[in-house]
Amino acid sequence: MDKNTLNDAELWQQVKQGDTASFSCLFERYWEEMFSMAYRRLADEATSKDFVQNIFIHAWENRQQIIVEDKLSPYLFTALKYSVIRHIYREAKQGTTDLPLSVYSLPDETDLKKQDHYDFDRLRDKVQAEIAAMPDKMRGVFILSYEKELSIREIAMRLSISEQTVKNQLQNARKRLRLRLQSQAIFLPFIL
Incomplete structure (x- = not known):
């Protein structure tokens, strides 16, 4: 075939x-x-x-x-x-x-693409709201990783925590975002 x-x-x-x-x-x-x-x-x-x-x-x-x-x-x-x-x-x-x-x-x-940008902005705002609602330690690790683009080692050194703790916090943060934004979860890798 x-x-x-x-x-x-x-x-x-x-x-x-x-x-x-x-x-x-x-x-x-x-x-x-x-x-x-x-x-x-x-x-x-x-x-x-x-x-x-x-x-x-x-x-x-x-x-x-x-x-x-x-x-x-x-x-x-x-x-x-x-x-x-x-x-x-x-x-x-x-x-x-x-x-x-x-x-x-x-x-x-086009107008359709403008709507897409509006949808993107809304989704990004939802992600930001979910990040803001994270526990302090999780939010701090997540921001240093995704916004500041620091490595796991750099985050661990900056926060004086173990690399494993950083990995765990990032994993929990991603899981939390996927659960809370389930309908848009497939696009999270392209937004974060």
Whole structure:
């Protein structure tokens, strides 16, 4: 059977069973369009390729949790959009690039994409509220890891705690976020 004749949902059912050929077919189906979209936003070929590759790696690793009723593209392009926005915000925070006056001033925006940015901002606000509600020690470790991007060793030294305690706190924080934001949990790796 030629896999190219199957729709995304049929291929995804095979992917869930571990079929790498079906996954490759989906990769070939969406790779070019995703790369093109990322490149239009980032103007950096290597970063754009990395983003697309990481999204597919994440999709493979989480294939059992991803539900494809018709097409895989909504998942893929939403993940790509969140990754690009996160990257832009991070670069702006580090001072390596200017943040657009508004996220909406990114090129090629449509009303639908503006709504997507609004949804992203709402989800990011929910994540921030959940982080703020964490116990002090957990929140401190989490912020040093995700916002300050310190290593486990650096966090342990800064807080005078063991590396294992840091690992445990991070694991508990991620678990807490996944539970509290269950409906959006599949996109958390692209936001945090």
